Amino acid sequence: MVVALTDEQVQLTDTMAGFARRHGGLELTRSQFDAIAAGHRPDFWPALVNQGLHAVHLPEEFGGQGGTLADAACVIDAAGYGLLPGPLLPTVIAGAVVATADTDRPGTRALLAGIADGRTAALLLPGDGEIRAGAGAQGWELSGSAGPQLGLSSAQQLVVGAKTAAGETLWFALDASAPGVTVQAQSPTDLTRDVGTLECDRAPAEPLPGIDERTARGIAVGLIAAEAAGIARWCVDNVVAYLKVREQFGRPIGTFQALQHKAAMLFINSELAAASAWDAVRGAGQSAVQHHIAAAGAAVTAIGGLPELVVDALTMFGAIGYTWEHDLHLYWKRAISLAAAIGPVTDWARALGDPDLPGRDFTIELTAVEPDFRAGVAAALDAAAALRNERPGRQNPEYAEYWTGPQRTALADAGLVVPYLPAPWGLDASPAQQLIIDEEYDKRPHLVRPSLGIAQWILPTVLTAGSDAQRERFAVPTMRGEIGWCQLFSEPGAGSDLAALSTRATKVDGGWVIQGQKVWTSSAQRADWGALLARTDPEAKKHKGIGYFLVDMSTPGIRVRPLRTASGDEHFNEVFFDDVFVPDEMLVGEPTAGWSHALATMANERVAIGAYVKLDKESELRALARRAGAADVTVRRALGEVRAATNAIGALAVRDTLGRLAGHGPGPASSVGKVGTALLVRRVTADALVFSGRAAMVGGGEQPAVGQSLMMPAEVIGGGTIEIQLNIIATMILGLPRN
Template sequence: MTVALTPEQRELAGAVTQFAARRAPIASSRAAFDSLAQGRLPAWWDEFTATGFHAVHLPEHHGGQGGELLDAACVLEAAGKAALAGPLLPTVTAGAVALLADPSPTTDAVLTRLAAGVPAALVLPQDANLSAHADGDGWLVTGTSEVTAGICSAGVALVGAHTDDGETVWLAVDTSEPTVAVEPVAGTDLLTDLGALRLAGHRVSGALDGIDGDRALFVAVALTACVAAGIAQWCVEAATDHLRTREQFGTPIGTFQALQHNAAMLLVNTELASAAAWDAVRAATEPVEQHAMAAAGAALMAVTGCPDLVLDTLTMFGAIGFTWEHDLHLYWRRATSLAGSIGTRSGWARRLGEATTTRTRNFAVDLGDAEAGFRAQVAATLDAAAAQHNDGPGRQGDYEHFATGPQRTTIAEAGLIAPQWPAPWGLDATPLQQLIIDEEFTKRPGLVRPSLGIAEWILPSVIRAGSPALQEKLIPATQRGELVWCQLFSEPGAGSDLAALATRATKVDGGWRINGHKIWTSSAHRADYGALLARTDPAARKHRGIGYFIVDMAADGIEVAPIKQASGDTDFNEVFLTDVFVPDEMLLGEPTGGWGLAIATMAEERSAISGYVQYDRAAALRRLATTPGHREDMVRELGELDAYAHAIKALGVRETLRLLDGESSPATSSVAKVAMNVLLRRTFTATLGSTGRLAMVAASEPSVVEPYLRVPAELIGGGTKEIQLNIIAQMILGLPRK
């Protein structure tokens, strides 16, 4: 996944990539380290700016391309991936911050110069000790900046200086003036110059009014995150290529499971970094409080985390990656410099934690007035449902979303419980229509949206392969909450290796006779029906001879034995099947075609589990962070956790937008499942580490240990993290199997 979402954005990024390969290869940059450090522009700069890449986000009437900030983000991401040398990031960022200013002749002049290709640098007020004194219609500026990327090559420095009354004034400094001095500093990043700006009574006529200092910071961080995301993407590709081709002990090292898992985690972290960077850029048009949370998330997930991602890549290369000749160290150096440029990680974590103790990041997609007629129909149905009540208990547990009665029936009969399903069970709802339904439910917080529970994973297979009579028998009653389901997949000897199952289905007159033993079956003690996998052809290849059956859990020969968990709950069960008869009509699809249906079911399960990020798992820590005591430590922990959770949510929003455009990413469900697994572990580690003696109490307030003791179900359910890493490594990255 890249920051680019639309075909036009991908085409733009591709054009930058092609330019870099043709005109600005890393080999040419290596030969220019010294001149770059002194602020001399790369030989290709004029050609690059003539294409308008640096000014895609600037207005056409100033000479720019008239695009959006997300377009500039795509350029920077591609430049980061290609290790493009020179002051592109400072120049693009200075232009983006200048766009925040009110229209004026001064603003117009600055934007016109930048669009024309004049390199620029940005000096935020907190990164300098610059004082500005009013001087007629201008300002006299004195002081020094901290080390600043791109300042040696800059023709224009956009600076925030402090006035006598404690305000900030934004000024465009012409670095060619005699009252301006720039002192080069040997930089960590060998591809971008670094220096300090010194002003001695420098006069500037006219200011750029209207720039909000916080917003300027957040824009700068967001664009920096895009370069970091590009670096991470290069790492994924470089590491994957290396693992495919490098051999040890006579075999490609990409077959080693430890390296496969490292590469898969590198992809997961890169996907999250890209999603966080994208979210921070798009938030530039949202209220500043929302932008603050998104920028902090990008700072933590993309920028300050990038050096570790490159270091992870280096360790996969071994000593090869640690050599001067290998390009990897150039990315490592740049990632390290970018991380240092935005301030401390702990500072950003504290900023985000402070914000999320009282506010939430809004991940809603703005749909405007699209499908107004459809929305009106949905709204009318939900209004009618809201006037009704459920009067029956939930058969899947005492939860509001399982309750039965007139309200649930109204929603079910309107096709709104699973609107994506085909009629008559759903509405054949498009992704856009599904979002509209989500919004309408959200507008009615008092109306609980019914859940199908485990049936949500199973019934799509019934729709896909069951007879019309079977569908009519099972689906409406399940949607009304009258039937409960379980999934009979796992076995004692075939957990994650599902295809190794030993349960046998033998053909008999009118159906099948099933014998076997299933385990870890949620809700089997309540279920009316179960989806069961059994081997129908022992002679067939492991994945071929499997049937997918719908089993009546009241049938003779079924014994359910509860499994008591560490939490004391008994949600899981063992199920013993002894000569259980299943009629032919309860076999879905072909007798040996069950594996494909099982894969589809497990994909639904993984998607559902990764969607659990919508629940606030850090609720206990969030409450504790608002109480006296070690609040600052808790706030920082909270910020780290919320950055990770927000990145997963941004990943989901991006996937939604892709679906709206008729696209999808096959990696998303596995990436989200792994990321959710990591988030859960980190959340409970942070919570338990911050709560002290509360962890000694079984039922505390806020609840700390009870949810912790239930977390293994989510860590293991839908496939363990390690199995998902295998899937990512082999099926998405294409690393070789043993």
């Protein structure tokens, strides 16, 4: 995934990618290592400036293209993918920071105009060294040292954060050729970009008032993260291409499941890196706190994890990826350099792990969109709010969102229980309309939003593939919470390999007789109806001869036996079918079409389970961090890493939503989110146990970390194991050959 979101940004990314292919080229870059290290600008720099690609984000009045920081991130993303050498990234960062200064000042205006005209630049944050600002005879002077810093040797203009004697941070423009300025080129780790150190001895400097240190740092991190996203994407594309053609043991190594899973994880980490980079750039338009949270998340997810991501790619190339002739080591070295440029990633994680920080704001503003639709939704919700529900719901009686009565009936009849369903059961709501409905519900926290629970996975299948009689019988009562459902798919011998199920449906007069056993069935002990998969044609291929039935759970011959899990709870069940008669009218679609219906149901399930990340998964870690206090950096670091992962998944979901609002189809976000959420749940529960210490010896519900850990497998395995999801990503998204 590119950082670009809009069609215009995708075009900008393609333009920069084309430029990198034409003017960069790794063969040419390899011939210029020494010149690059010495700070010489590459020969293509005038052509780059001519196209304005270095200044897409600078105001037009100063010679820029008048774009946004997100546009600049698209340019940097593509440049990172193409490993474009030279000072583009440092120059874009410096220009973006200067653009936040007081542009009424002549010095600021001149600096922006110079960068737009092609002068190279670099940013030095106060933490990048010890530069002191003092008053001289002719104005401000800078003294001290800083670096090493990317692009410093090639920079003609420096943007420097310096401390006064009173400890105040001030910002200055410093000409690299000014008296008292010495820049020393260093031997760079990244062979495609120069690194230098700065010495100042009463060097004259021009003030740049209006720059905020935290904002400057966030801008730098966001743009560095964009380049990291481009590198991660290059790794995915090239690994997948290699796995498709490299053969061992007479077949492509891309058929090996171990490599498929590694490639899928590489893709997942790349997608999350791009999402967090996009979020960091997006955060620049929000409050200072939100920008800090987004930048810290990108520092941890996109930048700090990049060197290991490249090493993962290297291991899939094997020894060839470790050679000097292979391009991978150049990307690896740039990854190491980018991670070093932001400082220790542990510091970013600890900062993000402050338990008093608010959550990431992923609000999508739609205040001016479809006002008439919004008014209708608001009126329906207000009318429902005046009513009350009277009794526990059939699906999950212990939770308020499942209760039934006049309020839920009103919401169901208004299409506001599952609004994306087609009318008359829903509103056939577009993505924008769904967001409007979400906003209106959020404005009324006293109004409990109903949930279908398991029925949310089953009902869309019934509405799409079922008969008119089935829709008439089940849709409205299910929406009103008057019917509880269970999903009768898994079997003792057919868990992840669902198509290997052995439960039989034998045709008899007027219906079918079911024989078999199901397992891991949630809510079977109280369900009124179940969606059942059974083999209708034992001679057909295993995916072909399956039927999808709607079964009355009170039918004679059905026996439900609760399964007690390690947590001590009875959330799951075994269900036995002994000569259970199901009438013909309860078969959904054709007798052998059940597999396609099952896929639709499981797709709904996986999306629902992937959305669990919207819930608060870090509560116990947050409580532990508060109890430990700021001095316990290990808990805060763990909490920060969890938040970074949570925010990356959230950003991925927001991007997917915005894409749908723009008319694009769904992408791989649900698959990536499912795996990311499962890994997140495992990480959270493991950390909570570690930091609970000896208290974890006490059970009986007195230690939340223990209870969460014992419930963890239900969330991680539910809807398909991580390995099954990795198989799907490897073959259906990455296109690796099946075994």
